[in-house]
Amino acid sequence: MRKPVIAGNWKMYKTPQESLAFLEAFLPLVADHTRDEIFLFPSITSLSSALQAVAGTNVHAGAQTMHWLNEGAFTGETSPTMLTAIGCGHVLLGHSEQRLYFGETYERVNLKFKAAVAHGITPVVCIGEQLSEREAGRTEETLRLQVNTLLRNVTRAEAKHLILAYEPIWAIGTGRTATPDVAQQAHQIVRDELAACCGAELAGTTRILYGGSVKPDNISTLMAEPDIDGALVGGASLDPHSFARLVKYA
Numbered sequence: 080m081r082k083p084v085i086a087g088n089w090k091m092y093k094t095p096q097e098s099l100a101f102l103e104a105f106l107p108l109v110a111d112h113t114r115d116e117i118f119l120f121p122s123i124t125s126l127s128s129a130l131q132a133v134a135g136t137n138v139h140a141g142a143q144t145m146h147w148l149n150e151g152a153f154t155g156e157t158s159p160t161m162l163t164a165i166g167c168g169h170v171l172l173g174h175s176e177q178r179l180y181f182g183e184t185y186e187r188v189n190l191k192f193k194a195a196v197a198h199g200i201t202p203v204v205c206i207g208e209q210l211s212e213r214e215a216g217r218t219e220e221t222l223r224l225q226v227n228t229l230l231r232n233v234t235r236a237e238a239k240h241l242i243l244a245y246e247p248i249w250a251i252g253t254g255r256t257a258t259p260d261v262a263q264q265a266h267q268i269v270r271d272e273l274a275a276c277c278g279a280e281l282a283g284t285t286r287i288l289y290g291g292s293v294k295p296d297n298i299s300t301l302m303a304e305p306d307i308d309g310a311l312v313g314g315a316s317l318d319p320h321s322f323a324r325l326v327k328y329a
């Protein structure tokens with residue numbers, strides 16, 4: 080009942096030419112794939128040409144972040160209306176690298192989430208604890224607070240558009256994947272908090288992806304867990320063959 084999503088986040092990699100070369104190789108490899116939804120988040124300079132390249136295919140391209148307002152004096156930012164104007168219908172919000180290096184907060188992610196939904200843009204919102212929080216036994220408290228802040232003043236009608244990505248920060252780009260058990264426990268906590276905020280029905284239909292050193296050889300054990308509904312992939316999404324193998328996990 081929850082269609083899995085396999086999403087690739089290219090972070091600050093790939094020029095527009097490199098993005099198009101990736102898509103030229105990747106799209107035919109996954110053209111017949113219907114089991115999962117496939118999202119790619121290229122850099123903002125590649126987004127427009129990536130959107131044109133994926134038009135009419137089973138792959139969606141989205142932005143890596145956005146502002147919540149339609150326009151204003153906000154140097155460096157991209158607005159929801161700018162994204163919809165180029166046909167962009169997906170956005171990644173609250174990624175830990177935005178939180179750690181650029182001061183992103185869940186109060187702002189909450190505004191961005193509401194703006195995305197208002198503009199018909201599907202948001203994939205990242206949550207996840209730092210190593211120090213896990214070691215201090217504060218994983219559950221951290222995840223509940225993140226979900227709670229994200230969903231403050233969010234109606235059920237808005238919340239039904241949410242896709243969450245649980246990414247333990249200690250597993251991102253480190254090669255240190257959470258074990259399926261550890262990831263499942265966290266996903267269960269997140270689903271439980273969703274139920275507390277928005278009701279059991281919505282918690283049961285919301286897709287929660289796992290992210291953090293997901294590779295073609297570990298995705299199937301993660302996907303076997305009952306509360307893991309897909310993956311948000313960094314490093315292993317940069318190569319078209321590796322990402323296609325990952326999408327087609329057994």
Ligand SMILES: O=C[C@H](O)COP(=O)(O)O
Binds near residue numbers: 315
């Ligand atoms: O958005 C993706 C995550 O940050 C995971 O990155 P990674 O697969 O390179 O660990």
